[in-house]
Amino acid sequence: MLSLALLSSGAVNAAPKPPKSVRLYVFDCGSIKGLATSTFDLKPEEVTAKGFVVPCYLVVHPKGTMMWDVGVIPDSMFKADGAPVTQGISTVTKPLLPQLAAIGYTPADIKYLALSHYHSDHDANANSFAGSTWLVRKEDRDVMFAEKPAGIIQPTHYSGLKNSKTVILDKDEYDVFGDGTVVIKSAPGHTPGHQVLFLKFKKDGPVLVAGDLYHYPEERTLNRFPSFEFNKEQSAVSRKNIDEFLKKTHAQIWIEHDQATFDKLKKAPEYYQ
């Protein structure tokens, strides 16, 4: 009887069966309001959006799972009543882990964690995935664990990653599951180890999740750069390289913070495949 009970409780807690081809779930991880458009070298009348969204993403591949970007405010800041949490200019209405749980996943089911970069609006729940294998570039990791991390950075978000199993990515492309459907590409400049995510869906076609290569789509059309780039010249080269990559792959680009892009996306429990 005991083994039966264990078996059935195991079945209840098990992650969903791996899919036949790669899937992507998109979650609402909050919003950022009130940043001056001049921070992005744009006049207010040059932009359409009134602020930014913060998405989180779960990649589910036949061979495993990967979180890509994990929010702006940690789930731990939510009170028992579940009311929205505001910190400075950021607001989160739904914590991340319950959104994951709603589609059947817990952090223990997540094989890899990758962040587009270390800014605090991308890594809030990183500590929840300290048991996953962290895919990171040395240039970003070095800043994160510098003696005095500087810039848009919140070490309490990711302190647990220090001893995580880590793979240092040192090539232009890192093929996460070895079949070309989930590829992390180097795109430095916004931060020294900034990276973007290429996904090749069987049904929905190729997509590039662009991290903060751009924030407002107008940065792309008007060729503007944020004032807080780690290295603007490097960003310009990355943008050019990614443009060529988009041409070559015919991938669509998703600018993570862009409200118009986000509004049109399918959100979990729906998924891309």
Ligand SMILES: [Zn+2]
């Ligand atoms: Zn950002």
